[in-house]
Amino acid sequence: MAREVACKKCKAVTVGKVCPLCKSVDLSPDWSGIILIFNPAKSMVAATLDLTVPHKYALKVA
Known part of the structure; x- marks a missing residue:
């Protein structure tokens, strides 16, 4: 299985x-926490984190 990386x-x-x-190539294998955003228009968490696209995000990227 491929190792997941997070965009800085x-x-x-x-x-x-x-x-x-x-489209950045500045990716890091050192990240922690996952948040899945399915409907950013109705998500208070997405609004707080300023996320507008449904996707899988890291909470912290080093």
Whole structure:
């Protein structure tokens, strides 16, 4: 199984070499916590974290 990495800019979690959301290549294998956003328009958590795209995000990226 491929190791997941998190984008340092938008905190999106991916297994690729490029962030699928912001197209950054600044990815880190050192991250913790996961939040899944399904409907950002109705999510208070997404509003608090300023997330507008449904995706899997890391809470902390080092």
